Amino acid sequence: MTINTTLMDTVFERYGGDAEALVEILRDLNQAEGYLSQELLLAVADRLRLPRGQVFGVASFYSMMNVKPRGQHVVLMCQDAPCHVAGGREVWDALEETLGIAFGETSPDGKWTLEVVSCLGLCAVGPVVQIDGEVYGNMTPDKVRALLARYDGDAGGAA
Amino acid sequence: MVYRAHILICGEPRCVEKGAREVEAALRSKLQELQLTEEVQVMEVSSLGHGEQGPEMVVYPEGTHYVNLTVADAERIAEEHLLKGRPVKNLIYQEPPSEPLPAPSTKEVRVVLENIGVIDPENIEDYIAFDGYTALAKALTEMTPDEVIAELKVSGLRGRGGAGFPTWLKWTFAQKAVSEQKFVICNADEGDPGAFMNRRVLEGDPHAVIEGMAIAAYAIGAQQGYVYVRAEYPIAISTLRVAITQAREYGLLGENILGSDFSFDLEIRMGAGAFVCGEETALMQSIEGKRGMPRTRPPFPAVKGLWGQSTNINNVETYANVPKILRKGGDWFASMGTEKSKGTKTFAIAGKVERTGLVEVPLGMTIREIVYDVGGGVLNGKKFKAVQTGGPMGGCIPEKYMDLPVDYEHLAEVGSIMGSGGFVVMDEDTCMVDIARFFMEFTQDESCGKCVPCRIGTRRMLEILEHICNGEGQPGDIERLEELSKYTKAGSLCGLGQGAPNPVLSTIQYFREEYEAHIYDKTCPAKVCKGLIEYRIDPEACIGCTRCARNCPVNAIAGSPKQVHVIDPETCIRCGICKQVCPVNAVYIE
Numbered sequence: 001m002t003i004n005t006t007l008m009d010t011v012f013e014r015y016g017g018d019a020e021a022l023v024e025i026l027r028d029l030n031q032a033e034g035y036l037s038q039e040l041l042l043a044v045a046d047r048l049r050l051p052r053g054q055v056f057g058v059a060s061f062y063s064m065m066n067v068k069p070r071g072q073h074v075v076l077m078c079q080d081a082p083c084h085v086a087g088g089r090e091v092w093d094a095l096e097e098t099l100g101i102a103f104g105e106t107s108p109d110g111k112w113t114l115e116v117v118s119c120l121g122l123c124a125v126g127p128v129v130q131i132d133g134e135v136y137g138n139m140t141p142d143k144v145r146a147l148l149a150r151y152d153g154d155a156g157g158a159a
Numbered sequence: 160m161v162y163r164a165h166i167l168i169c170g171e172p173r174c175v176e177k178g179a180r181e182v183e184a185a186l187r188s189k190l191q192e193l194q195l196t197e198e199v200q201v202m203e204v205s206s207l208g209h210g211e212q213g214p215e216m217v218v219y220p221e222g223t224h225y226v227n228l229t230v231a232d233a234e235r236i237a238e239e240h241l242l243k244g245r246p247v248k249n250l251i252y253q254e255p256p257s258e259p260l261p262a263p264s265t266k267e268v269r270v271v272l273e274n275i276g277v278i279d280p281e282n283i284e285d286y287i288a289f290d291g292y293t294a295l296a297k298a299l300t301e302m303t304p305d306e307v308i309a310e311l312k313v314s315g316l317r318g319r320g321g322a323g324f325p326t327w328l329k330w331t332f333a334q335k336a337v338s339e340q341k342f343v344i345c346n347a348d349e350g351d352p353g354a355f356m357n358r359r360v361l362e363g364d365p366h367a368v369i370e371g372m373a374i375a376a377y378a379i380g381a382q383q384g385y386v387y388v389r390a391e392y393p394i395a396i397s398t399l400r401v402a403i404t405q406a407r408e409y410g411l412l413g414e415n416i417l418g419s420d421f422s423f424d425l426e427i428r429m430g431a432g433a434f435v436c437g438e439e440t441a442l443m444q445s446i447e448g449k450r451g452m453p454r455t456r457p458p459f460p461a462v463k464g465l466w467g468q469s470t471n472i473n474n475v476e477t478y479a480n481v482p483k484i485l486r487k488g489g490d491w492f493a494s495m496g497t498e499k500s501k502g503t504k505t506f507a508i509a510g511k512v513e514r515t516g517l518v519e520v521p522l523g524m525t526i527r528e529i530v531y532d533v534g535g536g537v538l539n540g541k542k543f544k545a546v547q548t549g550g551p552m553g554g555c556i557p558e559k560y561m562d563l564p565v566d567y568e569h570l571a572e573v574g575s576i577m578g579s580g581g582f583v584v585m586d587e588d589t590c591m592v593d594i595a596r597f598f599m600e601f602t603q604d605e606s607c608g609k610c611v612p613c614r615i616g617t618r619r620m621l622e623i624l625e626h627i628c629n630g631e632g633q634p635g636d637i638e639r640l641e642e643l644s645k646y647t648k649a650g651s652l653c654g655l656g657q658g659a660p661n662p663v664l665s666t667i668q669y670f671r672e673e674y675e676a677h678i679y680d681k682t683c684p685a686k687v688c689k690g691l692i693e694y695r696i697d698p699e700a701c702i703g704c705t706r707c708a709r710n711c712p713v714n715a716i717a718g719s720p721k722q723v724h725v726i727d728p729e730t731c732i733r734c735g736i737c738k739q740v741c742p743v744n745a746v747y748i749e
Contacts, residue, residue, distance in 0.1 A: 022448035027390065027431045054449070061450040061607075062431035064390055079604075080352025081547065081583050082509030084597055093734055097712060118434055118605075120391050121355030123509040124516045141739070 003043050007032055012047065019048040022058055026065050035066040063118070071106045071113035073151055075099070076130040079116035083126035087140065091127045094141035098148050162200040164241060165219040170203040174213030178229070182214045185230040189237035199241050209252060224252040266532050268495065270503045271356075271479045272519045275363030280398050283405040286366040292411055294482035295370050298377055299419045302485075304334060307378040311481070313489025315501030320346055320437075320474030321549065321578040322654070323500070323567040326481075330471060332461035333379040338469035341381035343372050344460075347388040347395070347475045348442060350434040351550030352601065353581040356505035357475035359517055361388065361395035364479065365402035369412065369425060371478030374485065376423045379471050384423065387442050389430040399427060434605035438653045439472045441607065452607045453653035474579070476505060497523035500566035504580055510547075511538040511586040520565075527561040530584055541586040545669070547594065549578025551601045552658025554665030555591060574665040576658065590687035591670040592677050596624035598662035602655060613656030616647035620663060629690035632678035637667060686748040689733040693749045696737075698723045700745035707737035707746065 011028045015021035025044065030036050036059050045055040059065045077095060078088065096102055099112050106113040122128050125137030129144060136147060168183050183203065190196050207215050212226040218236070223246050225236060232250055239245045269275075278285035286292070298307050311327035318324045333341065345368060349357040360368060372384045388396050403425050406412040414422045428446050435441045436451035443465045445451035464470025480502065484492045493501045500522040506529065509515050513535030520533060526546055530536065537543050545555040548565070554575030556563065563569050567577050585594065603617040620643050623636050644660030651657050667674060676682050683691040696707070696716075701723045708716040708724055715731040718724030726737065726746075738746040 020446075020448040023431050023445055024429060027429065057450050058448070062433050064430075064432035078352075079601065081551075081581075081594070081597065081601075082353040082507075082515075085510040085583060085585060085589065090735060097734070116604075118350055118391065118432065119352040119354070121349065121358040123353045123355060123507060126509070141736070 003039055004033070008043065008047070017047070019050055022048065022050065022055065023062065026055075026059050027062070030059075030065045035069050037069075038067075041067070069106070069110075072111050073132055074113045074115065075148075076115050076117035077103070078118075078120055078122075078126065078128040078130075080119040080123075082119075082123035083128055086126040088127035090141045091129065091139045091144050094144050095129070095148075098145050162198060164199045166199060166201045166216055166241075167204045167207060167219070168201060168216040169205075169207045169213055171206045171213070173211070174215065177213050179214035181230055182216075182228045182233045186216075186233040186237055189234045190241065193237060193242050195237070195241055212252065215252070218246075221246070225250045226252045266520060266524065266528060267518055268503050268521050269519050270483055270492075270495075271360060271367075271476055271505055272363075272517065273483075274367065275359060278364065280363050280365055281401045283366060283402065283409055283411075286364070287409075290486060291366050291482070292370055294485035295373050295377075295411065296417055297485055298374050299417055299421055304378045304380065307374060307485065308334065310485060310489045314484045314492035315489075315496070315499075316477065316480055316484060316492065317500065317567065318474060319476035319480070319504065319579070321351075321552075321576060323577060326473065326477055329461065329473070330375060330378050332459065333381075333469050333471040336462050336469035340383070340468045341376075341379055342465045342468060342470040343376045343379065343381045343384040344439075344442070344446070344465065344470055344472040345372055345384070345386040345475055345478055346437065346439065346442060346472055347386055347392075348430050348437040349392075349475070349579060350389060350437045350605075351579045351581050353509045353583050354507045354550055354579040356507060356517055356580055358392050358395050359505075360475050360479050361392070362398050365399045366406065367479040367482055368399075368475055369402060369406050371473075371481035372425065373412065373416070373423050374481050375471055375473065375478065377421050379469075381471065382422055382424070384425045385428050385446055385465070386425060387428045387430060387436070387446060389436075390432060391430075396427060396429065403427070433607070434601075435607045435653070435655055438655060441653065442472070443470065450607070452609045453655075455652055476579075495521040497564060497566045497568075499568055504565075504577070506565075506580045506582040508534045508582045508584065510583040511541065511589070512536070512584040513538055522566045523564040525562045525564055526556065529565065529582065530561075534584065537584065537586050541588065543584070544587050544589055545585045545591065547575075547583040547585065547598075547662070548581060549576035549661075550581040551598045551605075552576060552654060552661055553578050553581065554661045555585070555594065555669065556665070557669040559669075574661065574668060576661070588685055588687070590628075590683055590685035591666040591673050592624065592627055592683075593685075593687050595663045595666045596621065596628050599624055599659070602659040606655060606659070610651045610653075610656050612647045612650030613659065616643050616650075616656070617659050619643055620647070620660070624663070627674065627677045628683075628688040630677070630681050630688070631690070632674075634678065636678055637671070637674050640667065692733060693728050694726050694731055694733060694735070694737060695747055695749050696724050696726055697745045697747060700743050702743055702745070704742060706740050706742065710736050710740045712736065 015024055041055050045052045060067055101107050101114050103114050127139045129136050129139050214228045215226045217224050236247055239247050308327050308330050316326045347357050412424050430436050433451045436445045438453045441451040441453045460470040460472050496502050503519050503521050505519045507517055518533050545557050547555045556573055570577050599621045603621045606613045606617050608614045640663055644664050647660050648657050676684050686692050703721040705720050713730050713732055715727045716724050
């Protein structure tokens with residue numbers, strides 16, 4: 001994978017190339033690139049003159065950073081108690097079943113990634129599912145199946 | 160210029176179409192004629208909410224809402240209402256008759272949430288109009304830092320992030336500390352599942368937090384502050400950005416605030432999805448660009464905090480209380496709450512309750528009052544079973560403590576915590592072992608891994624709980640959980656590990672019979688745990704419509720049309736779809 005140096009310049013400039021902004025820099029790069037490749041992490045370490053281990057350590061610590069490629073669509077489901085109590089368990093099962101992958105997995109065709117997200121603070125409308133940054137509340141198994149179907153003709157992404 | 164009245168007149172297209180511009184012109188010229196332009200301000204606003212009855216206007220300070228206005232009406236309002244002070248009754252908006260809604264709780268007392276939904280969070284003038292920044296002005300011009308702290312001591316305000324440490328004492332430590340530089344930090348890494356009061360405050364009243372932080376900085380002698388917001392809250396972040404920019408423009412942040420020699424500025428730092436960063440030492444590591452892992456305390460942040468400098472760190476809600484305390488006095492704040500827990504607290508009511516959402520009540524209100532009077536009772540008239548307070552480090556409180564006053568001390572007595580104010584109501588259909596398993600899954604996932612007892616202890620406890628839920632529980636499991644809880648609590652540096660066993664311990668303490676039913680009888684009394692339940696079809700009720708068989712994802716249901724259907728328990732994966740689709744409710748759980 002080639003490094004997008006323009007992107008790196010923009011992000012570094014945003015934080016004044018400051019090593020103390022490592023968390024912000026990596027989060028922004030992750031957001032732009034979808035994930036943090038080994039090459040990208042090495043380039044960041046070189047630029048900030050930080051030990052490579054420290055950069056990888058930070059990248060692998062925070063859940064909003066990914067060191068593995070992710071799918072075209074990222075489906076996040078709130079894993080927390082209010083959503084769980086409000087019927088999240090059924091929605092959880094419906095997601096796994098419809099996408100044919102378990103939580104934490106990416107479908108083999110690279111179309112879907114299914115992950116959990118910590119509380120989004122939208123507990124009054126739980127269960128909450130987030131797809132590519134869009135938030136959907138008051139989910140039920142039926143609604144979530146219909147929602148996934150919107151992303152293509154057949155909801156079975158792994159098929 | 161100070162106006163005695165303000166008129167908001169609607170400028171939305173619907174109203175303009177019906178002549179709002181003409182009404183406005185007539186109003187202005189009439190005010191001119193009556194020589195009221197120095198006393199009455201007319202402003203055009205985007206919408207007043209009843210466009211279908213436009214043109215409309217609202218006269219403040221009374222808030223009189225006039226609708227269906229004509230040019231003549233406007234002139235009449237100018238003459239009667241604004242000159243003579245007599246509102247024109249027949250032009251006032253009438254609420255349409257409606258079905259009475261369940262009455263909103265009168266037991267709520269809004270202090271932190273007072274401005275929310277009332278002011279425009281992106282307009283600093285709205286906040287100022289509601290006495291905003293007067294507390295900072297008072298502190299800077301009339302009070303010494305010691306006096307500010309003394310006022311907080313009178314108020315009895317305690318940390319709203321969960322631990323309940325007296326705020327004045329925390330500030331005193333930071334004030335007394337000798338340090339090259341000092342910092343104030345606002346902990347807005349609100350990660351507790353089910354708690355969203357900080358999000359609401361940052362999105363609805365960001366200046367209250369900025370003002371509270373500035374006052375703290377003045378009291379301890381800091382010049383730089385950070386707000387650490389979790390990245391899961393994009394709207395809170397953008398609202399706060401706008402607020403900080405506006406505060407700078409108005410000279411309320413920056414050099415020589417309000418002409419004093421006090422200078423203070425704020426920066427936002429964003430998290431990246433790590434729950435443990437809500438722990439203060441981990442949070443500071445994260446601001447410094449490192450893995451957010453807690454460190455030993457002491458030294459406490461007041462002595463050695465951000466970049467080794469003395470740092471005061473408080474929660475969003477704590478800071479938001481500060482301006483109100485300085486404005487209205489510590490005595491006023493201390494008049495609410497209980498002997499040791501003063502003031503109000505926001506709670507995020509969630510789960511099986513009629514009215515979910517954010518509420519603010521005086522500390523010391525009972526669980527019963529919060530669930531029934533404020534929350535409207537248990538959803539669908541079911542039976543109350545327990546309430547889980549304080550997030551994943553809190554405990555489950557059973558029905559027998561319904562009349563327990565909710566404050567820091569009483570919650571601790573029954574094995575739970577205040578936390579940031581999560582309040583998850585559970586009904587008779589909730590399995591307490593499943594809930595314990597669920598919370599353990601969360602803490603196990605969020606454990607940063609630094610302390611071995613937390614990293615491995617939570618994992619082992621989770622495994623035991625999973626076995627129990629799957630019907631593979633062994634005699635001795637309960638005792639093993641208790642033992643692991645003890646070690647995990649004792650051997651962890653921060654609140655995450657120390658609190659992780661609380662959901663397990665409290666459910667064992669109050670619902671031991673449910674654990675025993677899972678382990679010895681292999682049944683789940685609440686019929687939740689999949690390994691212990693079977694879906695069956697009532698032959699009396701089944702009409703043979705084939706719907707369940709067609710919808711079953713694993714073809715576990717046999718039966719022909721018009722015949723009674725049967726579920727094969729070996730193939731069944733307990734997904735519950737058959738129960739959802741059955742038109743006659745013939746599917747039941749055994």
